[in-house]
Amino acid sequence: MPRKAHTKSRNGCIVCKRRHVKCDESYPTCSNCRDANRHCEYQVSKAVFRHSSLNNFTRTSTPLQQPSPISPQVITEHDTEDDSYSPVNMHHMNLFHFLTTETLPSLHTHELIDISPTDILKHCLPVPYLMNEFLGFAALHKSIVGGEAHMRESYRFQAMNFQTHALSIYNAEPAVLNAETCIAAFLFSSVLGAHLLCDTLIYRGDDTLNKFLERFVQYIHIHRGIRTVVGGHWDDLSQSPIGRSFVISRAVLGDQPATFGPTLTKLLGLIQSAKLGESLTKSYKLAIGNLQSIMNVCEVSTSTSISTPASVSAYGAVIAWPVMVPIEYVDALGMRRPEALVILAYYAALLHLYQQLWMFGDGGRFLIESICDSLGVEWGDWLEWPMKILHDDNNSLELISDS
Structure with a gap:
């Protein structure tokens, strides 16, 4: 008997994709994984808060014309790999909401960042590596303060993915630091450091001192390395909106x-x-x-x-x-x-x-x-x-x- 075809779920979890079954994309655990008591994992999309494709458009003096209907063939042939046109990932929006309503207010309340959540987002949105790191930090926050055990594990997995993605973008496209870009780099250094320290303190694995010290020393070296890059621009930072603190x-x-x-x-x-x-x-x-x-x-x-x-x-x-x-x-x-x-x-x-x-x-x-x-x-x-x-x-x- 021929195998019944299933409708692909583009943003489905890794487990459902591997098993070739339709995923309902529930987050952080889809219904298939929940029913089978499996660990549910989602792949972090390349499209996470990249620069808008609108920046690539050029204005012309050509008069506006009445748009023609788009045929199904045109939609089918569209380059679905273009990140600029990727559909909204609701899992990312869930974290973005938590970032703006819980994580950023928490940082502001404890005076860890001396600028408002709104201003932080202004710096994040144009800078992919910074946005990814803040989303990863929000996922780590949510893994600690909310949900059942299996949900916390899933959120921590997301936190690691976002952090890895942020670092890969940062390393692949080193920013030219100046009076404007040094703020984003400084925020990245600060949040990445807090993220690494928090993950080391909270998620200690086998709870042995030796294992903790390995991770703690590694965290210090990574944080110091990022911090050193920003170190040559202290004067620029002192003149920025975060300069006073x-x-x-x-x-x-x-x-x-x-x-x-x-x-x-x-x-x-x-x-x-x-x-x-x-x-x-x-x-x-x-x-x-x-x-x-x-x-x-x-x-x-x-x-x-x-x-x-x-x-x-x-x-x-x-x-x-x-x-x-x-x-x-x-x-x-x-x-x-x-x-x-x-x-x-x-x-x-x-x-x-x-x-x-x-x-x-x-x-x-x-x-x-x-x-x-x-x-x-x-x-x-x-x-x-x-x-x-x-x-x-x-x-x-x-x-x-x-x-």
Whole structure:
């Protein structure tokens, strides 16, 4: 008996295409996969928010003519591979809606981006790599805060696809950075960094410290690499609409603090007394100084008695630490040096204090517990403050002020 033909579903899931069955394109899981309890995956279209084909049209002086009816043959022969004419993908529109109603407002509420969601979209729409990354970030957000387990897995898959697509566009078509394009590149660097950090903290795989550290060090190198490209255009950024917050952040976080609080003074003393050598000790001191700068920002953000003309978001400061530290510290972390792990535990304490942000989750707790288990009781004196933060039932940010 001949096999019954089926109507192709162009935007159907990968599983249905492979099985040659019609897909109803339900998102994030189609009905076929749901009924069969299969993992449903969708391919990210090449057409995701590319430049409009209208930019390729040229105006002529030819008078307008009455359009003739389009025959079915013309429609059939149209180049269906042209991304400019691809049908709207409702899965992408679903994420775009979540981006505008949930993800961007969340970033704005926590002062992670100092421009309005509307202005962010103005920068995203003409820049394919930036739009793809923001959609990927929205998919990651949705994988964390909403839906059943199988839906979260599907959204995370979408997040990885969009991020990969964004990076491939960015690498294939390097932007010529100037006063206009550097804003998009800076936003890309910022959101990509937050995306990578969040994915590393939340989705830890087998929950082993070694696996986490591999991904964490890889994330730092990728983020630093993108950030370096933008680094030559700080002056242009300072004159842009995001310039005010950028100038303040760089001034507050860029310089080493003049003094350390009692908590980090003790940690630095332990490191100096360990006689680790001048170079390594210096890199550790710089990383601890970066921690102190962030703790100063956190203290200002939680204090009612400290008045400043302008402040930096505590959440943004915490996210910034991995790209602030010297590369020598990152190398020491990659080698699993115990002192580097201790410093990371202090950073994890800040992640834990701000765990209400969906990007951090329980990542701080996991890190502190894993590092303490790895190093053992002989490092208890070094890890006193992170453990104190972890065991504080009130999860009080005031503990930073006492540090």
